Amino acid sequence: MGNELPEVDDSLKHMQRETRAVFVEAISASMRPVEAVIRELSQSDVPVLLLAERGAGKHATAHRIHEISPRASQPFHALACSTLKPRDLEFANPERASAAGGTIFLNEIGELNQASQAALTEKLMEGTNSARLAPRFIFGSARDLDMEVKTGRVREDFYYRISGVCLRLPPLRQRKEDIPRLMEHFLGKYAVEFHRPVPELSPEMYRLFREYSWPGNLRELENAARLLVAVGDEQLAMGGLRALLQKPAERGNGVSLKAASRAASHEAEKALILKALTRTRWNRRRAAEELQISYKALLYKLKQIGYEGFGA
Numbered sequence: 289m290g291n292e293l294p295e296v297d298d299s300l301k302h303m304q305r306e307t308r309a310v311f312v313e314a315i316s317a318s319m320r321p322v323e324a325v326i327r328e329l330s331q332s333d334v335p336v337l338l339l340a341e342r343g344a345g346k347h348a349t350a351h352r353i354h355e356i357s358p359r360a361s362q363p364f365h366a367l368a369c370s371t372l373k374p375r376d377l378e379f380a381n382p383e384r385a386s387a388a389g390g391t392i393f394l395n396e397i398g399e400l401n402q403a404s405q406a407a408l409t410e411k412l413m414e415g416t417n418s419a420r421l422a423p424r425f426i427f428g429s430a431r432d433l434d435m436e437v438k439t440g441r442v443r444e445d446f447y448y449r450i451s452g453v454c455l456r457l458p459p460l461r462q463r464k465e466d467i468p469r470l471m472e473h474f475l476g477k478y479a480v481e482f483h484r485p486v487p488e489l490s491p492e493m494y495r496l497f498r499e500y501s502w503p504g505n506l507r508e509l510e511n512a513a514r515l516l517v518a519v520g521d522e523q524l525a526m527g528g529l530r531a532l533l534q535k536p537a538e539r540g541n542g543v544s545l546k547a548a549s550r551a552a553s554h555e556a557e558k559a560l561i562l563k564a565l566t567r568t569r570w571n572r573r574r575a576a577e578e579l580q581i582s583y584k585a586l587l588y589k590l591k592q593i594g595y596e597g598f599g600a
Contacts, residue, residue, distance in 0.1 A: 309347040309348040309350075309351045309366070310348060310351075310473065310477075311345075311348045311349060311351060311352035311355075312348075312466070312469055312470050312473045313469075314463060314465075314466045314469070315465055315466060315469065316458075316462075316463035316464070316465040316466045317465075318458040318462045318463045319458060319463050319466060322455065322457060322458070325455055326349065326352055326353055326356075326455075327356065329353055329453060329455070330352075330353045330354075330356045330357040331357065331358070333424050334452040334453050335412070335424075335425045335426070335427065335449070335450055335451075335452040335453070336350075336353065336425075336426045336427070336452070336453050336454075336455060337397070337426075337427045337428075337429065337433075337450055337451045337452075337453065337454045337455070338350060338426065338427065338428045338429070338455055338457060339428075339429055339430075339433075339454055339455070339456045339457070340428070340430065340456065340457035340458075340459070340505075341430055341459045341505055342430045342504075342505070342507070343504045343505035343506055343507030343508060344430075344457050344458070344459050344460065344505040344506060345457055345505070345506050346395060346428035346429075346430075346457065347366055347393065347395060347428070348506075349455075349457060350364075350366065350391070350393035350395075350426040350428065351364060351366070351393070353391070353426060354390075354391040354393075354424075354426075357391070357424070359389060359390060359391055359424055362389040362390035362391070363390040363391075364390060364391045364393070365390060365391070365392045365393065366393040366395065367392070367393070367394055367395070368395050368396060368399075369394050369395060369396050369397050369398075369399045369400040369404075370396060370399040372394075372400060372404050373401075373403075373404060374403050374404050374406075374407040376404075377404060377407045377408055377411055389423070390423050390424070391423065391424045391425075391426060392423045392424070392425050392426070393425075393426045393427075393428065394408075394425065394426075394427050394428070395427075395428040396428060396429060396430065396431075397427040397428065397429050397433075397450060398429045398430075398431035398433055398436050398441070398442060399431075402443065405442065405443045405446040406443065406446070408446065408449075409443070409445055409446045409449050412425065412449045412450075413449075425450070427450045433447055433451070459502070459505050460502040460505045460506055460508075460509060461501045461502050464497075464498050467494070467497050467498060467509065468494060470506065470509055471489065471494075471497070471509065471512075471513055474509065474510045474513030474514070475487060475489075475513050475516065475517060477513075478513060478514045478517035478518070479517050481517075482517055482518055484517050484518075484520055485520075486517075487516050487517060487520065487522060489516070489522060490522060493522060497509075497512075515556065518556070519556040519559070519560070521556075521559075524556055524559055557589070558593045560579065561575070561579065561586070561589060561590070561593070564578045564579050572586055572587070572590075
């Protein structure tokens with residue numbers, strides 16, 4: 289039971305389960321120096337503040353620091369700060385077996401409320417003075433914490449405690465050389481999860497990936513890989529994305545991947561539904577079972593795509 293957090297609330301236990309984040313080694317010039325610093329930081333216990341845009345890999349980097357550190361055999365806890373309350377921070381007490389010796393990653397630390405900041409500052413001070421092996425803390429933020437201190441949103445004493453070492457991670461648009469390796473990892477991950485073969489992407493698709501700015505960073509790239517594996521057809525899954533990326537001049541301010549992903553997702557969903565209905569000879573109840581959705585949900589989706597009258 290040593291790897292579990294104490295009973296606090298359902299949201300905290302839910303976040304504790306979401307701790308798996310794989311770090312993919314880079315080849316880009318912007319990431320190689322960062323990886324060298326990561327290796328150095330893994331051998332110390334100093335608090336680390338990871339600064340990066342949302343989706344740029346703070347969680348995976350924190351996990352990487354832990355897994356190559358002397359604490360690798362101890363638990364790694366990853367928690368989102370937006371929902372933490374002062375009482376939830378009891379897990380960080382160095383006297384608790386669930387925390388001692390492990391690594392605690394608190395993501396988006398700028399979202400922690402003032403009361404929790406004060407409580408965590410006390411915990412950090414207790415860990416320094418504790419005779420037991422205290423947990424190692426890693427923090428992540430997409431916000432400008434210097435500005436947050438100036439505006440009073442973040443306590444100055446708290447910021448001093450968490451910013452022993454600041455490491456800035458580059459966004460995906462500054463490390464596009466890593467996209468093929470990252471995509472290979474994500475495709476493999478979802479091929480295993482969905483029990484599907486790993487799709488082979490065309491040179492044209494990789495060219496489109498390189499041309500796009502990826503405002504959602506690694507998270508956005510992973511979502512694209514997930515869709516590719518789920519659909520199993522590059523042309524179908526990424527049709528909406530390709531159309532938008534190939535015509536940026538017509539849109540003035542560039543491309544909205546959200547719109548492209550939405551269009552591609554709708555197109556892919558429609559194709560999957562129609563394939564299932566064809567296989568079941570338009571038996572909608574059997575098709576719903578095959579698609580692993582409720583019959584009511586299938587009826588709603590058929591109405592959305594204009595096929596509600598078929599197979600009734």
